[in-house]
Amino acid sequence: MTVGEAALEVRDLQVTFTGSKRRTHAVRGVDLVIRPGETLALLGESGSGKSVTARAVMGLLDQPDTEVTMGTAKLGGRDLLAMSAKERRLLRGSAMSLVFQDALSALNPVLSVGDQIGELFRVHQGLSRRQARARSVELLELVGIPAPAARVRDYPHQFSGGMRQRILIAMAVALEPGLLIADEPTTALDVTVQAQILRLIDRLRRELGTAVLLITHDLGVAAEVADRVAVMYAGRIVETSPVDDLYDRPAHPYTEALLAAIPDLDRPAAELRAIPGAPPGPGAADTGCAFAPRCPRATAVCERTRPELVAVPGSPARTAACHHLQEVLDAVRT
Amino acid sequence: MPSVPDPEARAENPGSRAANPEARAENPGSRAANPEARAENPGSRAANPEARAENPGSPAANPEPRAERPGPRAPKTGSTQPAEGAGPRAGKAEPVVLRAENLHKTYGSGIFGRGGGVHAVDGVSLELRAGETLGIVGESGCGKSTLARMLVGLERPDSGEVTFHGRPFARGRRAPAPAVRRRVQMVFQDPMTSLNPRMTVLDIVAEPLDVHRLAAGRAQRRDRVGELLDLVGLAPELMHRFPHEFSGGQRQRIGIARALATDPEVIVCDEPVSALDMSVQAQVVNLLAGLQRRLGVALVFIAHDLAVVRHVSHRVGVMYLGRLAELGPAAEVYGSPAHPYTKALLSAAPVPRPQARDRTRIILAGDPPSPVDPPSGCRFRTRCWKAADVCAGHAPPLEGAAAHLAACYFPEAGR
Numbered sequence: 080m081t082v083g084e085a086a087l088e089v090r091d092l093q094v095t096f097t098g099s100k101r102r103t104h105a106v107r108g109v110d111l112v113i114r115p116g117e118t119l120a121l122l123g124e125s126g127s128g129k130s131v132t133a134r135a136v137m138g139l140l141d142q143p144d145t146e147v148t149m150g151t152a153k154l155g156g157r158d159l160l161a162m163s164a165k166e167r168r169l170l171r172g173s174a175m176s177l178v179f180q181d182a183l184s185a186l187n188p189v190l191s192v193g194d195q196i197g198e199l200f201r202v203h204q205g206l207s208r209r210q211a212r213a214r215s216v217e218l219l220e221l222v223g224i225p226a227p228a229a230r231v232r233d234y235p236h237q238f239s240g241g242m243r244q245r246i247l248i249a250m251a252v253a254l255e256p257g258l259l260i261a262d263e264p265t266t267a268l269d270v271t272v273q274a275q276i277l278r279l280i281d282r283l284r285r286e287l288g289t290a291v292l293l294i295t296h297d298l299g300v301a302a303e304v305a306d307r308v309a310v311m312y313a314g315r316i317v318e319t320s321p322v323d324d325l326y327d328r329p330a331h332p333y334t335e336a337l338l339a340a341i342p343d344l345d346r347p348a349a350e351l352r353a354i355p356g357a358p359p360g361p362g363a364a365d366t367g368c369a370f371a372p373r374c375p376r377a378t379a380v381c382e383r384t385r386p387e388l389v390a391v392p393g394s395p396a397r398t399a400a401c402h403h404l405q406e407v408l409d410a411v412r413t
Numbered sequence: 414m415p416s417v418p419d420p421e422a423r424a425e426n427p428g429s430r431a432a433n434p435e436a437r438a439e440n441p442g443s444r445a446a447n448p449e450a451r452a453e454n455p456g457s458r459a460a461n462p463e464a465r466a467e468n469p470g471s472p473a474a475n476p477e478p479r480a481e482r483p484g485p486r487a488p489k490t491g492s493t494q495p496a497e498g499a500g501p502r503a504g505k506a507e508p509v510v511l512r513a514e515n516l517h518k519t520y521g522s523g524i525f526g527r528g529g530g531v532h533a534v535d536g537v538s539l540e541l542r543a544g545e546t547l548g549i550v551g552e553s554g555c556g557k558s559t560l561a562r563m564l565v566g567l568e569r570p571d572s573g574e575v576t577f578h579g580r581p582f583a584r585g586r587r588a589p590a591p592a593v594r595r596r597v598q599m600v601f602q603d604p605m606t607s608l609n610p611r612m613t614v615l616d617i618v619a620e621p622l623d624v625h626r627l628a629a630g631r632a633q634r635r636d637r638v639g640e641l642l643d644l645v646g647l648a649p650e651l652m653h654r655f656p657h658e659f660s661g662g663q664r665q666r667i668g669i670a671r672a673l674a675t676d677p678e679v680i681v682c683d684e685p686v687s688a689l690d691m692s693v694q695a696q697v698v699n700l701l702a703g704l705q706r707r708l709g710v711a712l713v714f715i716a717h718d719l720a721v722v723r724h725v726s727h728r729v730g731v732m733y734l735g736r737l738a739e740l741g742p743a744a745e746v747y748g749s750p751a752h753p754y755t756k757a758l759l760s761a762a763p764v765p766r767p768q769a770r771d772r773t774r775i776i777l778a779g780d781p782p783s784p785v786d787p788p789s790g791c792r793f794r795t796r797c798w799k800a801a802d803v804c805a806g807h808a809p810p811l812e813g814a815a816a817h818l819a820a821c822y823f824p825e826a827g828r
């Protein structure tokens with residue numbers, strides 16, 4: 080891969096579910112660019128379209144009643160749109176892989192973990208059963224499972240939640256994919272275990288040079304591990320930024336409001352400023368800015384015209400979609 | 414692929430065992446008097462090599478004790494800090510409203526035989542004072558909801574008792590008297606499932622009024638519900654709608670209005686914001702804090718989000734595997750945690766500030782042990798970097814010099 084080539088480049092991703100009476104336009108024109116070895120956090124609250132984005136990128140939405148379109152879709156320089164469905168399927172697991180939130184349902188309960196990991200090597204690399212088993216043990220060790228040679232024969236239910244998530248991560252990185260998508264990988268875990276898993280993902284990223292798309296609803300998690308953050312609201316990305324700038328000087332009022340609404344463990348005296356209202360439902364109309372009804376900075380133009388995601392003046396690495404961008408950037412924060 | 418050992422999981426901890434065990438060995442404390450939980454499992458796990466942590470003793474991981482506690486504030490809208498005048502901060506102690514004495518609850522021991530039940534709550538004692546907020550934190554499965562249900566009388570303890578103003582509230586087989594029952598209410602985590610979808614908001618909120626015969630006639634019932642909805646920030650006109658017509662945050666408000674209907678002195682809130690969108694959580698946190706200021710109701714606020722609990726609580730209890738590991742004023746528990754588990758928990762919590770990334774952190778190894786077969790002695794010892802032989806013997810009692818208590822033979826200094 081040449082320098083500067085993105086591990087993932089997706090432009091104008093649209094996903095619409097047509098199954099029910101109403102069409103659900105779940106993802107409304109999302110761009111994602113992730114460089115090799117970089118962690119991009121896709122941050123948004125539930126229902127904003129994060130998981131649908133992940134599944135569309137993985138090609139897991141080739142199903143009835145689902146319309147997926149992309150202007151560009153490149154994985155490490157390979158044009159996904161020019162490939163057959165079969166060719167794309169082969170990339171899953173080898174060139175890109177997905178770690179789900181719920182490790183128990185993602186693992187096969189009737190296969191030992193060694194057989195599940197080993198199958199990847201046998202299918203994709205043609206290894207023998209013996210060789211595959213040996214690689215499985217190595218991988219379990221890599222992700223920190225104690226006594227891996229003994230545990231490789233165990234079944235998923237014999238492991239704790241944190242251990243299962245490690246096994247899932249082992250499977251995801253087994254073939255050293257260029258892109259790892261982790262969809263809320265720690266949301267079901269306790270905070271002490273979450274810290275272990277985030278650290279593991281970060282170590283694998285460093286050692287293997289994998290690009291990571293980390294999906295989370297947690298501002299703390301994104302701050303801990305992301306290089307860049309993309310903030311999603313109602314099916315769209317409303318702001319992208321290097322992680323430090325996003326937290327220091329948010330450009331979008333939604334990001335700004337979220338940061339003011341969460342308590343900080345170390346600054347207990349800070350006051351919580353609640354955001355009024357609730358996020359729009361999936362069937363909401365699409366005129367104007369989706370955040371306008373809850374936005375303290377909204378004016379008439381926000382209800383009429385939807386702001387485009389544009390470069391933030393003076394910060395070429397950032398984008399934001401807000402008519403009052405400058406006002407947000409200039410705001411003095413306490 | 415190379416197999417790389419994780420260097421972070423290994424760092425040895427310097428000399429923490431030098432902490433002074435004698436200081437605590439005397440005064441075994443009445444609460445340690447549960448002989449069953451001890452003798453099994455003698456010490457085998459104390460030697461668990463996984464139970465290491467990274468730089469546990471580093472001062473960077475232990476922020477200075479903080480005097481600047483969320484100070485008294487004018488009743489500014491949106492301020493959710495515990496109000497001045499509430500709880501133990503008021504200078505003079507408020508009376509104890511609710512007291513839990515050595516509560517135990519084991520599930521399923523009959524079915525599995527050989528005493529192999531789930532030790533959900535195993536000897537919890539605490540007090541709630543009038544008008545204060547007591548936060549309870551701990552990871553999933555540590556017994557928070559079981560404790561909550563016992564505190565409000567929805568579940569009977571196997572042993573131990575809950576008293577309300579000194580009178581037995583739930584003891585043995587007897588259900589709490591209605592007059593007492595209505596003074597202690599509960600708000601549940603999931604606003605989607607805790608409201609009957611076929612009842613109108615009016616009937617949902619009025620249900621406790623009906624049960625306790627607190628409304629004379631339909632007009633008074635409707636007026637009271639309107640008043641309650643207004644109190645939680647919902648328009649009274651909405652009372653004829655059904656739960657599905659509301660957002661998650663609004664449904665939680667309905668649940669709170671129902672809890673307020675009987676004019677309770679205590680509301681136990683079990684993860685009241687955990688199921689809500691993050692942009693909505695602050696609304697409910699602010700609402701609860703505001704209600705406490707206005708109505709003087711005492712709150713037990715249970716959550717796994719450490720920052721939220723600190724934000725709303727005067728005092729905080731930290732639970733681990735069915736027991737309180739630490740209990741004390743919020744500023745002290747968070748500012749200078751005494752129990753190693755509290756320290757690890759605080760250190761593991763993600764901080765929404767990228768600059769904080771490089772702080773020294775304690776990363777515990779492994780997961781919490783199963784409550785079916787908990788470790789003997791101190792339940793945290795299998796993951797603790799300070800664990801010594803003594804920790805596998807008698808469980809350390811919850812004790813301390815003043816209001817700040819910890820159940821540890823080697824508490825952190827500087828309390």
Ligand SMILES: Nc1ncnc2c1ncn2[C@@H]1O[C@H](COP(=O)(O)OP(=O)(O)O)[C@@H](O)[C@H]1O
Nearest residue numbers: 096103105124125126127128129130131132361
């Ligand atoms: N298979 C489906 N059919 C219809 N609607 C769906 C489907 N999957 C997701 N959605 C809707 O798409 C929206 C985005 O969902 P999702 O991407 O799962 O959100 P999140 O950001 O929480 O991961 C939601 O409103 C959800 O209800």
Ligand SMILES: Nc1ncnc2c1ncn2[C@@H]1O[C@H](COP(=O)(O)OP(=O)(O)O)[C@@H](O)[C@H]1O
Nearest residue numbers: 520531533552553554555556557558559560784
């Ligand atoms: N009704 C029940 N029957 C059997 N086990 C239960 C029941 N309720 C809780 N438990 C078990 O008791 C322990 C504590 O549960 P809980 O009080 O819900 O913890 P928390 O609220 O802290 O997550 C867990 O191991 C849980 O599985």
Ligand SMILES: [Mg+2]
Nearest residue numbers: 129130131263
């Ligand atoms: Mg999701």
Ligand SMILES: [Mg+2]
Nearest residue numbers: 557558559684
């Ligand atoms: Mg619970």
